[in-house]
Amino acid sequence: MxxxxxxxxxxxxxxxxxxxxxxxxxxxxxxxxxxxxxxxxxxxxxxxxxxxxxxxxxxxxxxxxxxxxxxxxxxxxxxxxxxxxxxxxxxxxxxxxxxxxxxxxxxxxxxxxxxxxxxxxxxxxxxxxxxxxxxxxxxxxYIFDEVMDVERAIVLGSDADYFNAAPLRDKLNCPVFSRSALGQLKAVKTVYICGGGVEEVVKAAPNAELVNLSGNNRYETARKIQEFLKM
Ligand SMILES: [Zn+2]
Structure with missing residues (x-):
């Protein structure tokens, strides 16, 4: 323990x-x-x-x-x-x-x-x-997020993107969703996409502002996240 x-x-x-x-x-x-x-x-x-x-x-x-x-x-x-x-x-x-x-x-x-x-x-x-x-x-x-109606969320392409997204999560202090949980995104105002395409996310959160940090592969995604963090 x-x-x-x-x-x-x-x-x-x-x-x-x-x-x-x-x-x-x-x-x-x-x-x-x-x-x-x-x-x-x-x-x-x-x-x-x-x-x-x-x-x-x-x-x-x-x-x-x-x-x-x-x-x-x-x-x-x-x-x-x-x-x-x-x-x-x-x-x-x-x-x-x-x-x-x-x-x-x-x-x-x-x-x-x-x-x-x-x-x-x-x-x-x-x-x-x-x-x-x-x-x-x-x-x-496992960290239980106390607030369920989050304004910002990070969506991963797969489990493997979790490590790329960790510094972003720490900076934004917002929860990380897997794509299997997209149905829960409706109330989210800003979605940071870390891996995978945007189409599914647009459907799940049609009113959200999307910040697309996905590259063509995991390394590009990691680079985009790093660049975003420097802004
Ligand atoms: Zn047991």
């Missing part, structure tokens, strides 16, 4: 949960002597059936039982990242439902592959699914 607990840990510990297994390598609970990589954070310390709220805000992407995950609720946030809540006892939301931070999405359980009653919280990257190795990294290192 980072020295300062991140937003996800603070959200759940404020509600009486505790971290029972952090993100990262750990002894495999099912294969003694082996190590596995834990792709989320486990929260426990509360009884089965305790309501589980979500720190995410967005649209329910999946709400059903999966082998391994057990009863799973996955929420796509406005940036396109997918927030997984696994091993739930019961599910209280349905696919397509809009949820806000603090909404109850299910109850605490131990369905699927779980050694005890706990919530597994994981964040997957835009464009991935609930399966596979789509995990973003430590959920506590």
């Amino acid at each position: 980072p020295a300062q607990p991140g937003f996800v840990t603070r959200f759940y510990t404020a509600r009486g949960f505790r971290v029972t297994s952090p993100f990262g390598p750990r002894p495999d609970p099912f294969k003694p002597g082996e190590t596995e990589f834990h792709t989320g954070i486990d929260f426990g310390g509360k009884p089965q059936g305790t309501p589980v709220e979500t720190p995410a805000q967005g649209t329910v992407f999946a709400a059903r039982s999966y082998t391994g995950w057990g009863n799973l609720v996955a929420i796509t946030d406005f940036r396109g990242y997918i927030h997984l809540h696994a091993h739930l006892d019961s599910i209280k939301v349905y696919p397509g439902q809009k949820v806000a931070r603090g909404d109850v999405i299910g109850t605490l359980g131990r369905t699927g592959t779980a050694t005890g009653v706990h919530l597994h919280y994981q964040i997957n990257r835009p464009g991935t699914d609930v399966r596979g190795d789509g995990y973003f990294g430590n959920p506590d290192e």
Whole structure:
């Protein structure tokens, strides 16, 4: 865990949960002597059936039982990242439902592959699914933007453009969207396009001012961003 607990840990510990297994390598609970990589954070310390709220805000992407995950609720946030809540006892939301931070999405359980009653919280990257190795990294290192009605946003061509766009994000202090989250752009007034074409963005945000920083390839895009930052 980072020295300062991140937003996800603070959200759940404020509600009486505790971290029972952090993100990262750990002894495999099912294969003694082996190590596995834990792709989320486990929260426990509360009884089965305790309501589980979500720190995410967005649209329910999946709400059903999966082998391994057990009863799973996955929420796509406005940036396109997918927030997984696994091993739930019961599910209280349905696919397509809009949820806000603090909404109850299910109850605490131990369905699927779980050694005890706990919530597994994981964040997957835009464009991935609930399966596979789509995990973003430590959920506590994901930055939750508190303001949803943003005036400015950066749109990436692909995940690979994230590194190019990072200095721009830091300078503008605005959120970064993947193209899979274009539907959330309607209220945005200025869109900075970092990779990919403008046509899709024009459709998604017809009234926005567009600043096109895309080049013909990743290196040109990086150069355009650098030049823009010097202005
Ligand atoms: Zn877990």
